[in-house]
């Protein structure tokens with residue numbers, strides 16, 4: 001069953017060990033921030049630093065795993081029609097809206113949406129780490145400078161991630177102007193049957 005995350009919102013749900021999360025960009029050009037923590041022990045969280053360390057790359061795609069702060073792999077990317085995702089930048093928030101978009105209305109952003117969605121699972125706002133920003137296009141140049149560019153996705157692009165443990169997932173349809181090329185669209189996702 002395909003579920004929809006409306007534009008500029010977020011959700012959270014349990015993803016059992018072996019189940020596969022499919023995240024789809026239904027229209028193209030939209031970013032989705034993903035957070036994962038261990039079910040029942042939300043202090044064990046997705047960690048970009050651990051992931052870069054063990055995977056030896058910042059360009060994560062099929063075959064790579066996403067690791068926790070306690071050095072356990074939480075998710076494995078098993079399929080990826082895009083190959084461009086960001087794991088450097090924090091979820092957009094009220095503060096980032098004030099910083100980058102002073103002439104536009106402030107929004108609670110992915111951070112606020114994740115904090116609200118994850119609260120019932122015991123995740124404190126201060127524990128929310130750098131998200132795995134699915135479809136986000138953040139090129140790094142030879143001098144180390146970063147830019148946020150429009151996602152290169154087309155309608156139907158997707159990624160599939162297999163849970164390597166019982167997890168709680170937070171997932172958004174990003175609210176930031178630059179991340180999504182200035183427009184806001186929904187994100188679709190589905191939980192597929194577990195595989196061994």
Ligand SMILES: [Zn+2]
Nearest residue numbers: 092110174175
């Ligand atoms: Zn966002």
